[in-house]
Amino acid sequence: MRRLLALGVAGAAAGVALWRRRGGTPAERVDLHFEDGSMVSLPAASEDAERLLGLARDVLAAARS
Amino acid sequence: MAAADAAQALEELVEISSQIEGAVLLGEDGALVASTYPDSGRAERVAAAASELLRAADESQARAERAAIGQLVVELPDGAVVCVREDGRAVAAVTVKEPTVGLVLYDLRTTLRLAADEKPKRKPAARKKAAATDTAAESAGEAADA
Numbered sequence: 016m017r018r019l020l021a022l023g024v025a026g027a028a029a030g031v032a033l034w035r036r037r038g039g040t041p042a043e044r045v046d047l048h049f050e051d052g053s054m055v056s057l058p059a060a061s062e063d064a065e066r067l068l069g070l071a072r073d074v075l076a077a078a079r080s
Numbered sequence: 081m082a083a084a085d086a087a088q089a090l091e092e093l094v095e096i097s098s099q100i101e102g103a104v105l106l107g108e109d110g111a112l113v114a115s116t117y118p119d120s121g122r123a124e125r126v127a128a129a130a131s132e133l134l135r136a137a138d139e140s141q142a143r144a145e146r147a148a149i150g151q152l153v154v155e156l157p158d159g160a161v162v163c164v165r166e167d168g169r170a171v172a173a174v175t176v177k178e179p180t181v182g183l184v185l186y187d188l189r190t191t192l193r194l195a196a197d198e199k200p201k202r203k204p205a206a207r208k209k210a211a212a213t214d215t216a217a218e219s220a221g222e223a224a225d226a
Contacts, residue, residue, distance in 0.1 A: 048151035070133040071154035077125040078174040
């Protein structure tokens, strides 16, 4: 019984992970396009990305308030 | 650049792009020049927040020792903030979620040039008209086939 329960929990976790991966939760992304034509996507967990995501949330909040 | 011209360019922008909810035009000092928001308080708040966002992006760019930032796209689950900067001036737009980023960037760049009284290569409104013409041509073709 316990084994079945553990299998069920593991299956649900895998399902949630797959759903997220397939776009269930839209991703957060920061892209910087430079004047020389190059572009960089900041890694989601980086300090710079966190800061810019926070400031962009402020812009959205101000626009929709 | 007259503020009225800039405001008109922004109005046209939100008219032609269903993905853009609103936009502000910032001067070289980051101050508000024009916006699509009728409430001036809200326009000022959006401009201040967008200006801060661009400043933070500039700091990030300076640390990475890259060329100046011309465009910035920040996508969030419930919308995106897209900025285009040229000759010190910038236009920042708030979009619906999961926008067609390339199209929004094109429209913002065109708006920035219109606001500066430059003649763009192609007016944004032409896209809609061209699409309508294409649709009409397709319909006519289908009717002829039938």
